[in-house]
Amino acid sequence: MTFLQFAFNNVKRNTRVYLAYFLSSVFTIMVFFSFAVNLFHPVIASKKGGAVELIIGQTEVAILVFSFLFVLISVSAFLKVRSKEFGILMILGMTKKQLSWLVFIENMIIGCLAIIVGIVLGLVFSKLFLMLLGNILSYESLSFYFPYKAILLTTGFFTLIFLGISALTPFIIRTNSIKNLLHGAKRANRKIRFSIFQSIAAVLLLGLGYFMALSPQLYDINPLLDKIILFIENAQYTEVILTTSVVVGTYLFFSQLSIFVLSRLKRNRSFYMNKTNMLWISDLIYRIRDNARMLFLVTILSAVAFTAITGVYALSSVVKDESLKDNPFALTYTSSSSNDNEQQHINTIDEMLESYGFKYEKYKSEIIKQVSKDNQVIHIIKQSDYNNRASALGLEQVALDKEQALLVPVYVRFDPKRDKTLSQKNIALDNGEINLEVSGIAPKVIFYSGLFPNLVVVNDETYDKITNILEKYHSYSYDIPDWLNTLEVTEKLRAKLGVGEHGKYFWSTRIEGYNLENQNKKLFLYVGFFLGAIFFLGASSFLYFRLYTDLNQEKSKYIGISKLGLSFKEMKKVASIQIAVLFFAPYILAGIHTYFAINVLQTVLYSSVLYQFLVFIGVFLILNIIYYVSVRSRYVNYLKRFILQSQLHNAK
Amino acid sequence: MYCKLEILKLKHIFKIYGEKVQHCALKDINLSIEKGEFVGIMGPSGSGKTTLLNVISTIDPPSSGEVLINGENPYKLDNSKLAFFRRKKLGFVFQDFNLIDTLTIGENIVLPLTLDGAKVSTMDKKLKEVASRLNIESILEKRTYEVSGGQAQRAAIARAIIHSPLLLLADEPTGNLDSKAAKDVMELFESINREIGVTTVMVTHDPMSASYCHRVIFIKDGQFFNEIHRGESRRKFYQQIIDVLSLLGGEASDISAVRL
Numbered sequence: 087m088t089f090l091q092f093a094f095n096n097v098k099r100n101t102r103v104y105l106a107y108f109l110s111s112v113f114t115i116m117v118f119f120s121f122a123v124n125l126f127h128p129v130i131a132s133k134k135g136g137a138v139e140l141i142i143g144q145t146e147v148a149i150l151v152f153s154f155l156f157v158l159i160s161v162s163a164f165l166k167v168r169s170k171e172f173g174i175l176m177i178l179g180m181t182k183k184q185l186s187w188l189v190f191i192e193n194m195i196i197g198c199l200a201i202i203v204g205i206v207l208g209l210v211f212s213k214l215f216l217m218l219l220g221n222i223l224s225y226e227s228l229s230f231y232f233p234y235k236a237i238l239l240t241t242g243f244f245t246l247i248f249l250g251i252s253a254l255t256p257f258i259i260r261t262n263s264i265k266n267l268l269h270g271a272k273r274a275n276r277k278i279r280f281s282i283f284q285s286i287a288a289v290l291l292l293g294l295g296y297f298m299a300l301s302p303q304l305y306d307i308n309p310l311l312d313k314i315i316l317f318i319e320n321a322q323y324t325e326v327i328l329t330t331s332v333v334v335g336t337y338l339f340f341s342q343l344s345i346f347v348l349s350r351l352k353r354n355r356s357f358y359m360n361k362t363n364m365l366w367i368s369d370l371i372y373r374i375r376d377n378a379r380m381l382f383l384v385t386i387l388s389a390v391a392f393t394a395i396t397g398v399y400a401l402s403s404v405v406k407d408e409s410l411k412d413n414p415f416a417l418t419y420t421s422s423s424s425n426d427n428e429q430q431h432i433n434t435i436d437e438m439l440e441s442y443g444f445k446y447e448k449y450k451s452e453i454i455k456q457v458s459k460d461n462q463v464i465h466i467i468k469q470s471d472y473n474n475r476a477s478a479l480g481l482e483q484v485a486l487d488k489e490q491a492l493l494v495p496v497y498v499r500f501d502p503k504r505d506k507t508l509s510q511k512n513i514a515l516d517n518g519e520i521n522l523e524v525s526g527i528a529p530k531v532i533f534y535s536g537l538f539p540n541l542v543v544v545n546d547e548t549y550d551k552i553t554n555i556l557e558k559y560h561s562y563s564y565d566i567p568d569w570l571n572t573l574e575v576t577e578k579l580r581a582k583l584g585v586g587e588h589g590k591y592f593w594s595t596r597i598e599g600y601n602l603e604n605q606n607k608k609l610f611l612y613v614g615f616f617l618g619a620i621f622f623l624g625a626s627s628f629l630y631f632r633l634y635t636d637l638n639q640e641k642s643k644y645i646g647i648s649k650l651g652l653s654f655k656e657m658k659k660v661a662s663i664q665i666a667v668l669f670f671a672p673y674i675l676a677g678i679h680t681y682f683a684i685n686v687l688q689t690v691l692y693s694s695v696l697y698q699f700l701v702f703i704g705v706f707l708i709l710n711i712i713y714y715v716s717v718r719s720r721y722v723n724y725l726k727r728f729i730l731q732s733q734l735h736n737a738k
Numbered sequence: 739m740y741c742k743l744e745i746l747k748l749k750h751i752f753k754i755y756g757e758k759v760q761h762c763a764l765k766d767i768n769l770s771i772e773k774g775e776f777v778g779i780m781g782p783s784g785s786g787k788t789t790l791l792n793v794i795s796t797i798d799p800p801s802s803g804e805v806l807i808n809g810e811n812p813y814k815l816d817n818s819k820l821a822f823f824r825r826k827k828l829g830f831v832f833q834d835f836n837l838i839d840t841l842t843i844g845e846n847i848v849l850p851l852t853l854d855g856a857k858v859s860t861m862d863k864k865l866k867e868v869a870s871r872l873n874i875e876s877i878l879e880k881r882t883y884e885v886s887g888g889q890a891q892r893a894a895i896a897r898a899i900i901h902s903p904l905l906l907l908a909d910e911p912t913g914n915l916d917s918k919a920a921k922d923v924m925e926l927f928e929s930i931n932r933e934i935g936v937t938t939v940m941v942t943h944d945p946m947s948a949s950y951c952h953r954v955i956f957i958k959d960g961q962f963f964n965e966i967h968r969g970e971s972r973r974k975f976y977q978q979i980i981d982v983l984s985l986l987g988g989e990a991s992d993i994s995a996v997r998l
Contacts, residue, residue, distance in 0.1 A: 087845045099840040174836045179825020180853050181818045264797040
């Protein structure tokens with residue numbers, strides 16, 4: 087057996103240990119490669135700087151960063167478990183150099199194999215990935231090509247990762263004391279320590295993070311609270327503070343708070359001393375302590391995975407809703423007084439729509455623009471024009487006095503209390519000649535998001551008296567019931583009218599916004615789904631490895647207690663509770679994190695995504711349960727076998 | 739002129755553990771072992787016998803004093819030279835065998851040669867020799883979990899002697915074996931010592947195992963207590979060992995009883 091064969095045997099005969107790590111690596115590499123295939127596709131590559139390049143490119147970077155950490159953490163966990171083996175090898179005369187070399191070869195064997203399998207699988211599925219992307223971008227088809235660039239990129243980067251981690255191994259294994267390696271640092275006897283201060287900090291940090299996430303919804307309950315919320319909103323780096331406090335809080339939750347709570351539970355003697363409670367609680371404290379870092383990682387990874395998948399799915403499923411709200415009309419053409427072609431353009435639009443057989447309803451409005459003394463732009467629309475639009479949009483008609491004004495929001499999402507223009511009590515027109523009292527706020531955008539800020543509805547008579555006119559606009563809005571099919575006609579119109587002419591006219595359609603949003607969000611869904619899957623698999627791989635290695639340490643303990651008269655059924659219960667905690671504690675915490683993360687997302691959306699959140703969290707729960715059931719049954723079976731073996735041994 | 743060849747020499751070995759609360763595990767141990775000797779180290783639990791073996795094994799440096807193996811102080815070597823030293827001059831046998839689970843029995847045995855970068859033909863030749871001597875040819879292809887404890891310990895012994903070490907160190911080699919397997923293993927140690935002439939130092943608490951040695955050294959509370967030599971009869975030697983142990987245990991058993 088040469089040295090190389092030795093390393094090879096170590097990998098080959100340890101497949102069970104490495105299995106989850108290997109599969110997870112393969113999947114990650116496959117996704118990275120497939121995205122690279124997309125990115126380097128001649129059609130995509132020709133459109134430099136597009137959304138595809140940006141979104142997929144950044145996803146690739148995220149995958150690389152994740153992979154580096156994933157491999158680093160996995161490899162250091164593997165090495166820690168093998169410390170006794172390394173002790174034996176060193177006492178047999180292995181030098182440190184040889185040990186690093188051995189670990190290096192092993193890593194490279196697994197790494198190279200993962201790269202090869204990942205790329206081959208990626209090639210097999212590349213047609214599918216190209217089809218998905220083509221579908222998202224509404225391209226006819228993205229033809230298959232031989233992706234030598236993607237192969238080079240994937241091989242290069244992942245070789246670097248595996249090489250880099252291998253180079254770090256001497257720092258991971260502490261080879262200085264063979265004695266400690268051989269006998270294993272005695273861990274079980276270490277005293278359980280926790281800090282009450284840090285446990286409280288865990289609660290506070292998680293609370294702070296959740297509060298910050300919820301703060302927009304909590305507004306207007308209590309004046310003091312409002313001040314705090316405004317302070318948070320105006321603070322810089324809110325997202326950074328929020329994320330950091332949740333991440334640190336999660337870490338402290340597992341390393342301190344959980345141990346604190348379990349220790350408290352221990353003090354409740356009637357509960358603690360009841361049957362097998364004592365066994366699982368005292369054991370769980372040690373296991374959580376030893377696995378705090380792993381639980382933390384799994385929680386964060388799961389939270390990111392859940393948020394990515396739920397978030398992108400929610401985003402993409404509400405696109406239609408969002409564009410309907412953003413553009414209450416299918417098409418809006420706006421012309422200023424300096425535009426001589428207004429009537430001609432409108433005729434073109436009408437004819438074109440008719441020639442395509444679209445039924446439509448046209449609403450014309452006149453808007454005056456003026457600038458007040460304090461340099462504020464005001465747009466004014468008369469009541470009859472407003473009511474005209476209101477009837478099209480199903481809003482209530484208004485009847486204003488001569489001295490009254492109605493404010494119209496310019497964005498879909500508005501909060502009268504915090505929006506400066508919408509919180510005006512009085513409106514002064516014509517430099518204070520006309521003074522109006524605000525009687526209310528319209529419930530909706532009536533043109534499209536962003537058009538005509540600070541829009542005021544006034545009585546027709548008042549409107550006619552306005553003298554200070556900076557600009558007069560005519561805006562035509564078309565209500566087209568069959569708007570989803572207007573893309574072709576829009577493209578034709580764009581060819582004729584262009585995008586507009588500065589200061590003269592401009593026009594916007596719902597379908598274009600919808601398409602762009604739709605495409606971007608589908609793209610997000612595409613990358614988000616795979617990114618989420620990578621993270622979720624990574625988290626599962628950590629759990630698998632941890633349980634597998636724990637099993638070896640646990641079995642002697644179980645054999646011991648079984649001799650004391652613990653029945654197999656009781657043992658099964660103890661083991662089940664413990665595994666369940668390790669499986670579901672990260673899941674539940676990650677679910678809560680996701681809920682609050684989705685809440686932050688909710689602030690930029692008009693529609694509720696709670697439903698989508700519940701669906702996905704449910705899907706993940708089912709996946710987790712399946713994973714738990716299968717791992718638990720394997721675990722329990724192993725235990726059963728070991729105990730039967732030991733009983734047989736004793737009988738002999 | 740007849741000159742005794744000294745393989746192992748310990749001069750005034752002290753070993754102190756702990757920083758704040760110090761505990762003296764070894765106190766002024768002096769020992770000299772000649773080439774071809776088979777020496778046992780005995781003592782009650784906590785007496786420092788395993789510490790002593792670790793000090794000899796070059797994995798636990800003494801707090802003071804000098805260890806000389808074949809006239810050389812291994813603790814003065816740098817890390818890689820020390821590794822070479824272990825690889826060439828020392829052989830180890832442990833209580834729990836310490837075979838590598840991912841390797842077959844045969845692969846485990848040739849491991850020291852693998853680490854040394856020996857030729858495959860040399861490995862095969864030596865493996866064949868040592869396997870036939872230890873009568874384990876039939877299990878060479880088996881994995882560690884497929885063999886019995888006695889077989890595993892034979893394999894471990896084969897691994898410890900395949901590179902013809904100067905000094906064979908054994909830590910409770912029969913501790914995990916039933917009496918039949920323990921007897922086999924001890925006979926193996928004896929025959930290896932006799933036929934190859936490898937100097938052997940063994941730590942044990944089992945008088946039966948110790949009775950195979952030429953000389954048994956007793957330590958107690960980290961200090962040298964007594965030493966007895968074997969005469970013609972192993973049975974007689976066994977009785978002598980029991981006698982010393984009972985002398986030792988007269989005071990020590992109180993302590994060990996408390997510890998248990």
